[in-house]
Amino acid sequence: MALKKLFAGLILNTLSVIVLCRLSFALDPVTVGLSSTSSVNGAIWVAEERGLFKKHGIDINVINVGGGAARAISAMVGGDIQFATAGGAAAISAALAGADVVMVASILNKGVQKLLARPPIKDPKEIIGKKIGIVGFGSASHTVLQLLLQRWNLATDKVQLITWESSPSMLIALDKGTIDAGVFTEPTVFIAEEKGYNVLADLVDMDIYYLQNALAVARSYLRNHNEPATRFLKGYIEGIAYFKRYKKETLEVLKKKLRTEPQQEKYLEKSYDLLASVYYNKVPYPSIQGVKTVLDFLSKDNAKAKSADPNSFVDSSIVKNLDQTGFINNLYE
Numbered sequence: 001m002a003l004k005k006l007f008a009g010l011i012l013n014t015l016s017v018i019v020l021c022r023l024s025f026a027l028d029p030v031t032v033g034l035s036s037t038s039s040v041n042g043a044i045w046v047a048e049e050r051g052l053f054k055k056h057g058i059d060i061n062v063i064n065v066g067g068g069a070a071r072a073i074s075a076m077v078g079g080d081i082q083f084a085t086a087g088g089a090a091a092i093s094a095a096l097a098g099a100d101v102v103m104v105a106s107i108l109n110k111g112v113q114k115l116l117a118r119p120p121i122k123d124p125k126e127i128i129g130k131k132i133g134i135v136g137f138g139s140a141s142h143t144v145l146q147l148l149l150q151r152w153n154l155a156t157d158k159v160q161l162i163t164w165e166s167s168p169s170m171l172i173a174l175d176k177g178t179i180d181a182g183v184f185t186e187p188t189v190f191i192a193e194e195k196g197y198n199v200l201a202d203l204v205d206m207d208i209y210y211l212q213n214a215l216a217v218a219r220s221y222l223r224n225h226n227e228p229a230t231r232f233l234k235g236y237i238e239g240i241a242y243f244k245r246y247k248k249e250t251l252e253v254l255k256k257k258l259r260t261e262p263q264q265e266k267y268l269e270k271s272y273d274l275l276a277s278v279y280y281n282k283v284p285y286p287s288i289q290g291v292k293t294v295l296d297f298l299s300k301d302n303a304k305a306k307s308a309d310p311n312s313f314v315d316s317s318i319v320k321n322l323d324q325t326g327f328i329n330n331l332y333e
Contacts, residue, residue, distance in 0.1 A: 027059035028228035033081040034064050035072035036135055037166055038185050039271045040213050041085060042254055043107055043280070046246075047239025049253045055238070056231040066165055070094075070138025073101060073216060082221055083232065087140030088211025088286070089294045092313050096304045100218045102315045105233060107240060107280055108213040109287035111203030113144050114189045117181035118174060122198050124152045131160045133170040133182030140212050141183035147208055147297060148201050187271035191264065210297075211290040222315065233318050234327065237284065241331035244276045282332070283323050286314045 030053070034041050044062060047053050053060035065072040069086030070093075076084040077099045084091075088103060095101045121127060134141040142161075149156055162179050164170040167188035173179045174197065181200065184192055193199065215236065222229055243250050251272055254260070260268050291310040298305040322328055 027054065027057055028225075028231070029059045029061065030083065030228065030232050031061040031063060031081040032083040032085065032232075033072045033075050034062065034066075035069045035084065035086045035090075035139065036066065036185070037064055037258065039187055039254055039258065039268065039275060040108060040112065040185065040279075041257075042250060042272070042275065043239040043243045044085065044236065045239075045257045046242050046250050046253045047235045049256075050239075050242060050249070052238045052242065053232065053235035056234045058228065058232050058235055060232075060235070066136075068134075068136025068139025068142065068163075071136065073099075073138075076216060076218065077101060082217060082225075084216045085213055086216055087143050088214045088290055088313075089140070089143040089298070090138050091211075091214055091216040092291065092294050092305075093138070093298065093302075095313055096298070096302060096308065100220055101216055102219050102222070103211070103214045103216050103286045103313060104222070104229075104315050105215040105236065105284040105319050106211050106213065106286040106290070107215075107284050109209055109211055109281065109290050110279070111140070111144055111208060111210060111212045112274070112279055113141055113183050113185050113203050113212075114193075114199055115145065115148060115181060115183050115201040116174070116189070116192045116197040117200050118177065119196065119198060121180060121200070124148070124154070124200050127181055127200070128154065128158045129160070130180035131162050131178070133162050133164055133173055133179040135166060135170065135183075135185075136163050137161070141185070143210060143294070143297075144183050144203060144208075147210065147293075150297065151206075186274070187258075187264070187267040190267040190270050194267075208293065209287050209290040210293045211287060214286055215284070219315070226318075230318050230321075234322065237319075237322060237328060238331055240280055240282065240284065241328075244280060244282070245332070247272065247276065250276075283319065283328055285316050285319055285323075288314065 069090035072084040
């Protein structure tokens with residue numbers, strides 16, 4: 001009897017190994033590139049760390065491309081990555097130039113950045129001739145600054161643009177006086193506010209839609225890999241739900257990814273609360289209104305933007321299917 005149990009156990013273990021091997025071989029490799037290191041990418045990070053992509057058969061590789069949205073889109077167009085998280089302006093500009101780019105989801109359709117300046121600057125008109133920090137040309141922060149200048153009727157050449165790799169490094173530059181102002185995202189913006197820097201503009205209050213954090217991909221990839229693309233988006237959307245529902249666990253992931261010091265954890269928690277309850281879209285449809293905002297902005301210098309169809313830059317078919325079949329709602333039950 002003991003021998004039979006031992007034999008049965010060996011068979012069970014062998015079968016388990018075979019099943020696990022088959023599952024591992026069945027995983028489809030997908031690389032997603034992040035345009036910046038920011039808490040706005042929290043949904044992807046928790047999906048990665050909690051195995052939600054793997055749950056849907058995706059062998060995920062999350063890399064930080066850095067340097068802003070334009071660089072992430074270039075990496076995606078070049079085939080180095082399959083998906084890119086980037087500001088909508090970079091994806092739309094690339095598509096207008098003939099690149100094979102389309103936005104399939106958007107977790108943030110409104111900006112969460114703020115333009116902060118060193119005292120005594122208190123008014124937007126006072127930034128004329130000043131050095132303004134952004135996270136790379138073509139980045140979301142670059143787009144934000146251009147939209148703000150347009151609203152204030154200020155030409156871009158009225159300020160000096162200085163690029164940085166991230167909001168934290170830009171804050172150091174502001175502290176040292178290397179720049180006079182900067183476009184910051186969370187959670188760095190909260191640290192800057194506490195230090196006493198003046199808020200010249202808050203995107204949330206200004207009701208500007210421009211697709212801050214969109215998920216872009218090549219149309220050819222969608223055609224040829226629609227099934228793994230769908231499973232990738234399932235993991236991504238489940239990551240959004242996890243982010244919203246599990247604060248403690250999500251904060252642990254954010255602290256790890258952002259290398260947050262203990263004294264800065266309160267800022268990270270504040271950032272989480274706003275993203276989870278206010279900013280993150282439960283169903284991440286890319287905003288057509290956001291596309292229109294970007295096209296209107298680009299039309300000043302790009303004739304193609306004037307006649308472009310806003311819907312041509314978006315493919316919401318996968319998100320729509322997951323929404324209509326109840327997949328998304330089930331994540332919150």
